[in-house]
Amino acid sequence: MKRLSSLFLNFLLLSVVTMAGTLEIPNIFSDNMVLQQNSEVKLWGQGEPGSTVNFKTGWIEKSLSVQVDINGTWEANIKTPGAGGPHMISISSGNDIITLNNILIGEVWICAGQSNMSMPVKGFQSQPILDSQDAIVESNSYPEIRMFTAERSISSIPEFNVKGNWQCASINTTGSFSAVGYFYALELYKTLQVPIGIINLSWGGSNAQAWMSLDLLKTFPEIEISAINMKSKSPQRIPTALFNAMFYPISRYNVKGIIWYQGENNIVDYDLYSKIFPAMVNEWRKYLNQEDIPFYYVQIAPYKYSGSRNRESAFLREVQFRSQYIIPNSGMVTTGDIGEEELIHASNKRMISKRLSYYALKKNYGFNNLSCSSPIYRKMEITGNKITITFDFADGGLVIKGNPENTFEIAGKDGIFYPAKAKVHQQYGDKIEIWSEQVSQPENVRYCFKNYFSSTIFNSFMNPASPFRTDSYEK
Known part of the structure; x- marks a missing residue:
C-alpha cells in the first residue's frame, strides 16, 4: 500500500509516470512545454526493441503508433494545430504510460551563448538587470511564456538527454530565466498574442568550439582535438563538449529560430572565429533539419577588457559585422549605446531583446514596416x-x-x-x-x-x- 501511495504521489507531482522503466523520453518533453504551431513536430525516445509505442494527443482524435527499432529507439512525427491549449499527450508502450500535461501550442525559439545570454532576470552578484524586480512581478501575468533551461553539462559523445524542465513564467520562476531569452519572449508574446517557448542553451565563458561537433571541428586544423581533456578546469571551453551534452539532446525539437549572444571568449582567436562561427550556424541548422532557420545574434557590447582604448574586442566585433553577409537569413543587433565600461554584463538586456525581436517580427511574422537593422x-x-x-x-x-x-x-x-x-x-x-x-x-x-x-x-x-x-x- 505504501509503494502504491508513493507512486501516486509522484504522479501528482511530476505528471510523468513510467511504470515499468522500459519506455523513456528526453527531458525536453515535459509538463508545461510549448510545441511549434502549424508544423510537424518530432517526439522521440527509447523502448523495448520491436515493441509498439502509441500516442494520444489532445488535438488529434485518432491515436498514432510507431515501432521501436532494433537499437531501442523510436521517433514519431505529429502535426500541430494553430496556437492554443492547454493540451495533453499520452505515450504508452505495453504497461508503460507517460502523460504530459499543460502543453501549449505556439512559437518556440532557442536562445544560446555564454554568460550574457545565461545572465538571469534577477542578475548576477553585484551585476544587476535593469528593472528586474518589476519584470519578475509583472511576469505573473504571462504564464503562457515558458522556458526550458538545459542544465550545464559536458560530454565527449552525443547524449540522448540533458537535465531540465519547462517552467511557466511567474514570480517564483522568472528570476532564474535567461534575461535576454525572457524579454525576447515577452516582446513576441505582446505582439503575437500566442504562447512562447524558449529553450535556453547557455554557459558563461563558453567559446564557439564547445558548441560544435567533433566531425566539424576536424575540418579546422587550427583547432587541437587530439587530446581533448574532459577534466579541464574550464569545462565550458572543451571542444565539442557542449554540443554533445546540451545541444544534441534537443536538436530534433521543432523550433522557429535561434537567438545567439556569444563571442567574448573568442576575442583571442577572432580570425579563427570568422570561419568557425558561420560553420557552427550551418551545422546547427542541419541538425535542426531547417537549413534556413532564422539566426539572429548580438554584437558583443562595449567593455574595457585590457583597456578602454585598446582594440582586441574591436576585431571580434568586425568579424561579427562581416558574418551577417556570410550567414544566410541572419541579423545582427548592435549594442554600442548600452555597454558599460566596468561591467562586461550590460544591465539593459531588455533593449537587446527588443532589437532581436524586431528582426523576428519583421522577417518572420510579417510586420514589414518595422525597422530592425542598425546603420x-x-x-x-x-x-x-x-x-x-x-x-x-x-x-x-x-x-x-x-x-x-x-x-x-x-x-x-x-x-x-x-x-x-x-x-x-x-x-x-x-x-x-x-x-x-x-x-x-x-x-x-x-x-x-x-x-x-x-x-x-x-x-x-x-x-x-x-x-x-x-x-x-x-x-
Whole structure:
C-alpha cells in the first residue's frame, strides 16, 4: 500500500509516470512545454526493441503508433494545430504510460551563448538587470511564456538527454530565466498574442568550439582535438563538449529560430572565429533539419577588457559585422549605446531583446514596416580633406548624439589616426562627413573601433550604427 501511495504521489507531482522503466523520453518533453504551431513536430525516445509505442494527443482524435527499432529507439512525427491549449499527450508502450500535461501550442525559439545570454532576470552578484524586480512581478501575468533551461553539462559523445524542465513564467520562476531569452519572449508574446517557448542553451565563458561537433571541428586544423581533456578546469571551453551534452539532446525539437549572444571568449582567436562561427550556424541548422532557420545574434557590447582604448574586442566585433553577409537569413543587433565600461554584463538586456525581436517580427511574422537593422557602413568617398561615409539601413535619416570626436578617427597615408569631427550630410541623410584639421589628405576612417565606446551615430529609430573601419591594418 505504501509503494502504491508513493507512486501516486509522484504522479501528482511530476505528471510523468513510467511504470515499468522500459519506455523513456528526453527531458525536453515535459509538463508545461510549448510545441511549434502549424508544423510537424518530432517526439522521440527509447523502448523495448520491436515493441509498439502509441500516442494520444489532445488535438488529434485518432491515436498514432510507431515501432521501436532494433537499437531501442523510436521517433514519431505529429502535426500541430494553430496556437492554443492547454493540451495533453499520452505515450504508452505495453504497461508503460507517460502523460504530459499543460502543453501549449505556439512559437518556440532557442536562445544560446555564454554568460550574457545565461545572465538571469534577477542578475548576477553585484551585476544587476535593469528593472528586474518589476519584470519578475509583472511576469505573473504571462504564464503562457515558458522556458526550458538545459542544465550545464559536458560530454565527449552525443547524449540522448540533458537535465531540465519547462517552467511557466511567474514570480517564483522568472528570476532564474535567461534575461535576454525572457524579454525576447515577452516582446513576441505582446505582439503575437500566442504562447512562447524558449529553450535556453547557455554557459558563461563558453567559446564557439564547445558548441560544435567533433566531425566539424576536424575540418579546422587550427583547432587541437587530439587530446581533448574532459577534466579541464574550464569545462565550458572543451571542444565539442557542449554540443554533445546540451545541444544534441534537443536538436530534433521543432523550433522557429535561434537567438545567439556569444563571442567574448573568442576575442583571442577572432580570425579563427570568422570561419568557425558561420560553420557552427550551418551545422546547427542541419541538425535542426531547417537549413534556413532564422539566426539572429548580438554584437558583443562595449567593455574595457585590457583597456578602454585598446582594440582586441574591436576585431571580434568586425568579424561579427562581416558574418551577417556570410550567414544566410541572419541579423545582427548592435549594442554600442548600452555597454558599460566596468561591467562586461550590460544591465539593459531588455533593449537587446527588443532589437532581436524586431528582426523576428519583421522577417518572420510579417510586420514589414518595422525597422530592425542598425546603420551599416557601405562605402567611402574622399573629397579634399573630408571623407564621406555612406550607410545602409539609415532608416529615417542618420542622427548624431553626443560628441563624434569620441568615436570617429581619421588617418592619412602615414596610418596615424586622430579624433575626427563629423556631421550628417546636408543633402543626403544616409551620409556622414568626417574630417580633422590634423589630416589634410585623409585615406581611412574608424568608428568606435576600440574596446569601450558609446555610440554617436543612430538612425531615426535609435538603432546605433555598427563599429567599422575602412583600413585593413593588423593593429
